[in-house]
Amino acid sequence: MQVWVFNSPDEKATDFIYSSLLKGFSRFGWSYIDTADLNILERKRWEELNDDETECYRKTSFLLNIEIGDWIVHVNIPEWGKCTAAQVISTYEFDKEHNSIGIDYTNFGDYRHLIKIDVNTLITFDRNNHNVLPYVSRRLKLQGHYWTIKKTDDFIGEIWRAIQNDPILRNSTTLFITKSSGLIRSFSSTYALITSKKGLP
Numbered sequence: 001m002q003v004w005v006f007n008s009p010d011e012k013a014t015d016f017i018y019s020s021l022l023k024g025f026s027r028f029g030w031s032y033i034d035t036a037d038l039n040i041l042e043r044k045r046w047e048e049l050n051d052d053e054t055e056c057y058r059k060t061s062f063l064l065n066i067e068i069g070d071w072i073v074h075v076n077i078p079e080w081g082k083c084t085a086a087q088v089i090s091t092y093e094f095d096k097e098h099n100s101i102g103i104d105y106t107n108f109g110d111y112r113h114l115i116k117i118d119v120n121t122l123i124t125f126d127r128n129n130h131n132v133l134p135y136v137s138r139r140l141k142l143q144g145h146y147w148t149i150k151k152t153d154d155f156i157g158e159i160w161r162a163i164q165n166d167p168i169l170r171n172s173t174t175l176f177i178t179k180s181s182g183l184i185r186s187f188s189s190t191y192a193l194i195t196s197k198k199g200l201p
Contacts (some may be wrong), residue, residue, distance in 0.1 A: 003149040029167035032106035037094035090116035
């Protein structure tokens with residue numbers, strides 16, 4: 001399992017990306033042309049790409065390495081200091097529909113690179129909370145347009161801590177953390193049943 005962290009988007013795209021997450025799709029930028037589909041660009045030779053396609057591919061080809069079971073964390077979504085994370089359930093695809101994001105630099109929209117996520121694992125937490133481990137907090141600060149978190153066990157622990165410390169999440173969450181496998185899985189029961197199984201208060 002890999003944890004992928006996506007940099008804070010353009011402020012105008014924040015609501016658009018968060019709304020998309022709630023609908024089950026993580027989005028990434030550098031997709032401001034209709035020919036930015038990575039599944040197509042991947043099959044072309046460098047000399048066949050125009051300048052825009054080359055830039056889009058170089059900035060985003062890592063998306064093709066995201067696998068089912070990985071986690072994606074969006075920094076500063078839905079607001080500054082907050083992070084929204086979810087588990088991947090399908091590999092990369094390209095949104096063929098145009099949108100209004102980036103109208104100052106494109107006629108086609110942006111943030112059209114998609115990764116399908118499990119909305120049952122969607123969670124938002126404060127990266128600056130004093131309960132967050134220093135390593136995880138540092139790794140959720142801006143470090144480029146994307147990066148990865150190596151200590152996945154620490155990250156999973158922070159997700160669980162966020163659930164425990166937030167009454168709303170604690171009472172409504174459908175997440176079940178399996179420490180032995182280091183994964184968070186969808187679980188249809190209630191928090192009370194989850195915590196009783198883990199011997200938590």
